[in-house]
Amino acid sequence: MMYEICDLRLSFPDMAHKPLLGAAPRIEVLKGLSFDVPKGAILGIVGGSGSGKSTLGRAMLRLIEPDSGSIKFDGTDITHLPEEKLRQLRQRFQMIFQDPMSSLNPRRRVGGIIAGPLRLHGLDNLSSRVDEALDMVGLPRTFALRYPNELSGGQRQRVGIARAIALRPDFILADEIVSGLDVSSQAQVLNLLGELVRELGLTLAFISHDLSVIRRLCNRVLVLHHGVIVEEAETSALFDAPQADYTRDLLAAIPLPDPYQSWK
Amino acid sequence: MKSYLSVRNLNVRLKSGPVILRSVSLDVAAGQVHGLVGESGAGKSMIGKAVLGTLPRALEISSGEIWLDGTNLLTLSPAERRRRIGVTAALIPQDPLTALNPSKRIGPQITRRLVDILGWTKADAEARARELLDEVHIPNPDRVMRSYPHELSGGMRQRILIASAFAAEPKLIIADEPTTALDVTVQKQILRLINEMQTRHGTALLFVTHDLGVVSKVCDTLSVLYAGKVIEDARMHRFFMRPIHPYSRALLAATPTYTDPTGSLTPVPDAVIATVEEEVRLHDMRAGT
Numbered sequence: 001m002m003y004e005i006c007d008l009r010l011s012f013p014d015m016a017h018k019p020l021l022g023a024a025p026r027i028e029v030l031k032g033l034s035f036d037v038p039k040g041a042i043l044g045i046v047g048g049s050g051s052g053k054s055t056l057g058r059a060m061l062r063l064i065e066p067d068s069g070s071i072k073f074d075g076t077d078i079t080h081l082p083e084e085k086l087r088q089l090r091q092r093f094q095m096i097f098q099d100p101m102s103s104l105n106p107r108r109r110v111g112g113i114i115a116g117p118l119r120l121h122g123l124d125n126l127s128s129r130v131d132e133a134l135d136m137v138g139l140p141r142t143f144a145l146r147y148p149n150e151l152s153g154g155q156r157q158r159v160g161i162a163r164a165i166a167l168r169p170d171f172i173l174a175d176e177i178v179s180g181l182d183v184s185s186q187a188q189v190l191n192l193l194g195e196l197v198r199e200l201g202l203t204l205a206f207i208s209h210d211l212s213v214i215r216r217l218c219n220r221v222l223v224l225h226h227g228v229i230v231e232e233a234e235t236s237a238l239f240d241a242p243q244a245d246y247t248r249d250l251l252a253a254i255p256l257p258d259p260y261q262s263w264k
Numbered sequence: 265m266k267s268y269l270s271v272r273n274l275n276v277r278l279k280s281g282p283v284i285l286r287s288v289s290l291d292v293a294a295g296q297v298h299g300l301v302g303e304s305g306a307g308k309s310m311i312g313k314a315v316l317g318t319l320p321r322a323l324e325i326s327s328g329e330i331w332l333d334g335t336n337l338l339t340l341s342p343a344e345r346r347r348r349i350g351v352t353a354a355l356i357p358q359d360p361l362t363a364l365n366p367s368k369r370i371g372p373q374i375t376r377r378l379v380d381i382l383g384w385t386k387a388d389a390e391a392r393a394r395e396l397l398d399e400v401h402i403p404n405p406d407r408v409m410r411s412y413p414h415e416l417s418g419g420m421r422q423r424i425l426i427a428s429a430f431a432a433e434p435k436l437i438i439a440d441e442p443t444t445a446l447d448v449t450v451q452k453q454i455l456r457l458i459n460e461m462q463t464r465h466g467t468a469l470l471f472v473t474h475d476l477g478v479v480s481k482v483c484d485t486l487s488v489l490y491a492g493k494v495i496e497d498a499r500m501h502r503f504f505m506r507p508i509h510p511y512s513r514a515l516l517a518a519t520p521t522y523t524d525p526t527g528s529l530t531p532v533p534d535a536v537i538a539t540v541e542e543e544v545r546l547h548d549m550r551a552g553t
Contacts, residue, residue: 182303190520255475
């Protein structure tokens with residue numbers, strides 16, 4: 001198993017209701033989640049806004065520390081692992097962010113952006129690794145000299161992917177990485193990600209609010225609603241016979257580009 | 265059928281030269297919904313802004329006509345034009361949080377338009393606002409009128425903007441990506457609400473969106489834009505059943521649908537891009553720009 005997650009709970013302080021003196025009340029965001037991510041799986045995580053899907057993703061990468069429960073990454077319990085120990089593991093799990101414009105440093109060239117994490121983890125042969133990463137995401141090597149603002153949205157997102165795969169991780173978390181893109185670049189990025197995952201034998205968690213995109217890419221789906229897993233199933237099973245009411249509502253609400261779809 | 269909005273050969277350019285809209289023509293009749301679709305940068309929002317007179321300062325209308333309820337807006341003086349637009353047209357914006365003033369209560373934000381532009385009395389305007397909030401299915405309108413925007417959910421805020429757009433019974437409403445910021449389940453409610461309001465009030469609606477799924481649910485007719493040029497004009501059913509232009513077909517093929525188990529997605533092919541780019545180039549040559 002890539003991930004074994006058991007009774008994961010996480011809360012944030014509710015600053016809007018903090019009394020003048022004393023601690024703020026807590027808002028529970030993840031309410032006891034348990035699930036496994038097998039190696040090589042492409043897991044889709046869907047849910048509405050505020051369902052906790054991004055928080056779950058950040059907890060899986062230990063960007064935030066959960067209150068209780070356990071997260072095992074490839075057999076190692078990382079739930080409360082101190083940062084020094086985590087750092088060695090971080091090379092093995094990487095993240096691709098939603099908005100490439102705010103996650104790529106506008107003052108650094110693409111090459112420097114991709115090399116950043118490589119340098120941080122003390123790797124050598126930086127330029128050949130950067131070239132290789134650019135090759136894999138289908139960008140010309142000359143792009144290493146460009147700045148993010150010279151690229152289109154789809155190209156920027158490819159840079160985000162290149163930065164994540166350059167470290168040769170075992171696991172990648174992609175958080176809404178196509179929601180800011182036009183359908184055409186979205187199709188390109190999804191096709192690319194699918195190919196890379198198969199080629200490199202990666203395990204992927206793909207957070208999205210868009211079930212159509214999930215069906216295209218993922219082989220397992222987790223449906224979150226108000227911090228609870230309401231359904232977990234194989235992709236085809238989920239779409240052919242959704243079990244939870246919330247999943248059915250979600251599917252029924254998607255407007256398909258088909259004038260004859262019943263949408264009442 | 266009489267068109268409430270008729271845009272004829274509208275050309276918009278940056279004052280520094282580059283062309284933004286290329287001879288755009290379209291009509292929206294009373295009670296009809298016309299969709300504007302295209303990828304980002306295609307100029308779909310700019311058409312709405314040109315009609316409402318809210319183009320960014322760096323842009324200018326170089327030629328064309330915008331007929332709103334029988335008057336060509338571009339022949340009017342700026343002050344007269346603003347007044348006409350204020351009385352006959354309204355906007356439903358994309359992001360309900362930035363469109364509402366965070367430091368003012370909801371009530372005055374709806375009534376201001378009625379009082380300032382149409383000269384209603386405060387009491388009449390408030391009664392009307394309450395009636396409208398009821399019409400957009402907001403429970404307890406009195407409480408909501410006293411609330412601040414941050415106290416309400418995204419769907420609720422969008423309902424308020426819809427109510428506010430219909431407040432002065434405009435003949436034309438421009439909706440610019442009104443549900444892009446919302447969850448699908450909320451989006452469905454809001455789209456149905458917009459349709460319901462628009463049908464009841466017989467308003468002409470210009471609906472800007474990048475989502476072809478949404479178009480198939482709310483529009484009667486549509487224009488597909490690329491680089492500020494109308495690539496295809498169609499009635500909605502015909503467009504989805506038999507798209508004519510290769511670019512339209514490519515856009516449809518690139519749109520993921522959860523009902524398709526193979527989930528094959530074809531990005532817009534380079535050959536199709538070359539075709540539309542050539543059309544744009546030919547247009548510019550003929551226009552002599």
